Amino acid sequence: xxxxxxxxxxxxxxDEVPVGAVVVIDGGAVGEGRNRVEERRSPLAxxxxxxxxxALAAVGEKRxxxxxxxxxxxxxxxxxxxxxxxRLRRVVFAARDPKFGAVRSLATLLEDxxxxxxxxVLEGLGADASAELLRGxxxxxxxx
Numbered sequence: 001x002x003x004x005x006x007x008x009x010x011x012x013x014x015d016e017v018p019v020g021a022v023v024v025i026d027g028g029a030v031g032e033g034r035n036r037v038e039e040r041r042s043p044l045a046x047x048x049x050x051x052x053x054x055a056l057a058a059v060g061e062k063r064x065x066x067x068x069x070x071x072x073x074x075x076x077x078x079x080x081x082x083x084x085x086x087r088l089r090r091v092v093f094a095a096r097d098p099k100f101g102a103v104r105s106l107a108t109l110l111e112d113x114x115x116x117x118x119x120x121v122l123e124g125l126g127a128d129a130s131a132e133l134l135r136g137x138x139x140x141x142x143x144x
Contacts (some may be wrong), residue, residue: 001070001072001092001094001125001126002126003020003022003029003032003070004020004021004022004047004070004071004072004094004126004130005020005072005094005126005129005130005133006020007019007020007021007022007032007033007034007047007072008020008034008035008047008072008073008130008133009133010034011034011035011036011047012133012136012137014034014036014038014039015038016034016035016036016037016038016039017035017037017134017137018035018072018130018133018134018137019034019035019046019047019048019071019072019073020032020033020034020035020047020071020072021033021034021046021047021048021050021051021069021070021071021072022051022069022070023051023052023054023055023064023067023068023069023070023088024067024068024069024070025055025059025064025066025067025068026066030054030055030058030059030067031050031051031052031053031054031055031056031057031058032050032051032054033046033047033048033049033050033051033052033053033054034047034050035047036050043078044078046076046078046079047071047072047073048069048071048075048079048082048083049078049079049082051069052064052069052082052083052086055067056086062086063086063087064086064087064088064089065087065088065089066089067086067088067089067090068088068089068090068091068092069083069088069090069091069092070091070092070093070125071091071092071093071094072093072094072095072126072130072133073093073094073095073097073101073130073134074093074095074096074097074100074101074102074103074104074105074123075091075093075101075102075103075110076097076100076101076102077100077102077106077107077109079102080102080103080107080109080110081109083110083119084109084110084115084117084119087117088119089119089120090119090120090121090122091103091110091119091120091121091122092121092122092123092125093121093122093123093125094123094124094125094126094127094129094130094131095126095127095130095131095134096123096127103121103123104121104123
């Protein structure tokens, strides 16, 4: 999670919403990313998607059933869908996202019994540090 928070801080320094993500297989990082929505002018440039794309390229497969994704923020519906399609084993996230979170806040998509794949979910690791990065970023945007 420490690397996720470093990536989130780098995103904030680039005037992006501070989110970082890392994909780990067998204890080693195979993909990482940070938000690049503004830089790429794309709503698809989320940290989790960037990390997943790098991991898939590194492994040379379309699925990552042995992988764990760490994220500094609860994945949104877009990212949760990609996580399910990639068949990840586990997702670990720091802070909840009450406005877009699809894992705990607005839905429990990764554990929905109606779907053909489900992930283990762990939350809260690094939550305070992630929440503080987010608060500071948005406080700066609001000018207060």
